[in-house]
Amino acid sequence: MASAPFSVSQERKIVTELPGPKSKELHARRLKTVSRGAGTLADIYMDHGSGAILVDVDGNQIIDLGCGIGVTTIGHAHPAIAAAASAQAAKLTHTLFTVTPYENYLLVAEKLAEITPGDFEKRSILVNSGAEAVENAVKIARKFTGRRAIAALDHAFHGRTNLTMAMTYRPWPERAGMGPFPGEIYSVPTSYPFRDPAGMTGVEAAERTIDYITTHIGASELAALFVEPIQGDGGIVIPAEGFFETLSSFCTENGIVFVSDEIQAGIARSGAWYAIEHHNVVPDLVTSAKGIAGGFPLAAVTGRADIMDAVQPGGIGGTFGGNPVSTAAALAVFDLIESENLIAEAQRVERAFLARIGDWAERFAVVGEVRGKGAMFGVELVHPGTVKPNPEALSAVIKHATSNGVIVLDAGSWDSVLRFLPSVVISDALIDDAATVIEEALASFEV
Numbered sequence: 001m002a003s004a005p006f007s008v009s010q011e012r013k014i015v016t017e018l019p020g021p022k023s024k025e026l027h028a029r030r031l032k033t034v035s036r037g038a039g040t041l042a043d044i045y046m047d048h049g050s051g052a053i054l055v056d057v058d059g060n061q062i063i064d065l066g067c068g069i070g071v072t073t074i075g076h077a078h079p080a081i082a083a084a085a086s087a088q089a090a091k092l093t094h095t096l097f098t099v100t101p102y103e104n105y106l107l108v109a110e111k112l113a114e115i116t117p118g119d120f121e122k123r124s125i126l127v128n129s130g131a132e133a134v135e136n137a138v139k140i141a142r143k144f145t146g147r148r149a150i151a152a153l154d155h156a157f158h159g160r161t162n163l164t165m166a167m168t169y170r171p172w173p174e175r176a177g178m179g180p181f182p183g184e185i186y187s188v189p190t191s192y193p194f195r196d197p198a199g200m201t202g203v204e205a206a207e208r209t210i211d212y213i214t215t216h217i218g219a220s221e222l223a224a225l226f227v228e229p230i231q232g233d234g235g236i237v238i239p240a241e242g243f244f245e246t247l248s249s250f251c252t253e254n255g256i257v258f259v260s261d262e263i264q265a266g267i268a269r270s271g272a273w274y275a276i277e278h279h280n281v282v283p284d285l286v287t288s289a290k291g292i293a294g295g296f297p298l299a300a301v302t303g304r305a306d307i308m309d310a311v312q313p314g315g316i317g318g319t320f321g322g323n324p325v326s327t328a329a330a331l332a333v334f335d336l337i338e339s340e341n342l343i344a345e346a347q348r349v350e351r352a353f354l355a356r357i358g359d360w361a362e363r364f365a366v367v368g369e370v371r372g373k374g375a376m377f378g379v380e381l382v383h384p385g386t387v388k389p390n391p392e393a394l395s396a397v398i399k400h401a402t403s404n405g406v407i408v409l410d411a412g413s414w415d416s417v418l419r420f421l422p423s424v425v426i427s428d429a430l431i432d433d434a435a436t437v438i439e440e441a442l443a444s445f446e447v
Helices: 021-033 079-090 103-115 128-145 162-167 200-217 245-253 273-280 322-338 344-356 391-403 429-445
Strands: 046-050 053-056 061-064 122-127 149-151 184-188 223-225 257-261 285-288 299-304 367-373 376-381 408-410 415-421
Touching: 046 122, 061 429, 079 322, 103 122, 103 299, 103 322, 122 128, 128 149, 128 162, 128 223, 128 257, 128 285, 128 299, 149 200, 162 184, 162 376, 184 200, 200 223, 200 245, 223 245, 245 257, 245 273, 322 344, 344 367, 376 391, 391 415, 391 429
Parallel strands: 149 184, 149 223, 223 257, 257 285
Antiparallel strands: 046 053, 053 061, 122 299, 285 299, 367 376, 376 415, 408 415
């Protein structure tokens, strides 16, 4: 494991019930001042953290298998990130790059050109959030192609802005009551091996997608196809081999911009810089966010120079995009990934999870499938003896895990997938401990 410095012992320690008394006090205050729309998975209030451990306000040490939904890939409160951000904050916090620029922005763009797939000339724009990156990618693709239609895969999650909500698959809770949404947004079939017809190959699933595009949209009308190489919120869905290669070829043949949305799966989480690399596909555009800056707000669109430069000056941008402090943190993240060999650490985490929980579908009747890549794993819960989604089981497992000091995430279009997005510096021992806690809940569903 990488030699990351930890200020908190990497072990689970429970000293009060969860949530503890101080968390309960804070939560009572929260209910009086914070919109209920900002719902919380676990009402446990955190004070600090290090590595894969969070420490709440009551002193409990909790295993974090969520990373703020995939953000703290390199671990919590890494000293190198804190030092880089602090030094930059003491020097310059803001000027707005499109008014008076600064070098950090350039350095991040140069690094993105290096690490994103493809050896062609590239350009980037830096923004604040994943949703903003996706929205800008839509604008860029439309401007480049002169077309309006946008397609996203079934079970996709692309954000919570008005445009990206229209690209997000499930209606609840993200879209319910939030319309109307923009037109010319289409959801098209994906490859979901656990739920596809038995024996369907990735190529066959892609042919189904292509047929839908051809008959429902028209290839000549489509500006861009957005894909997540690993669907995070969709339930850690990993399409079958050949799916993305076939779709990419179709897009190239028809002048469609192929966009790899790597907001959750990118920046070393999957065991590669970008998850699309596992599919031998070079996208036209890539979106990055979440793990890119160690917890500071930053996102990017990176892609072919001719596509990115199709937009007129002033057509894309934003007040805080590529902020000096966030970009300083991102540069430190890039350095840590390389100096600590964190891509290899993500591969180690994958091996550890497969060794520890890979047999859950055989051991527990409520588990339909365990799947994952790198530090991204999903456990699909079903009613025993069927493939019917089991959201009630998921709720029970999450409640048991959080009350025993393990933060896990929900996922899936039916709210039936247990999602793990740990830091790549998590130890095998912590993975084993967390799995033991979760197994206690899974065993309660045995028939």
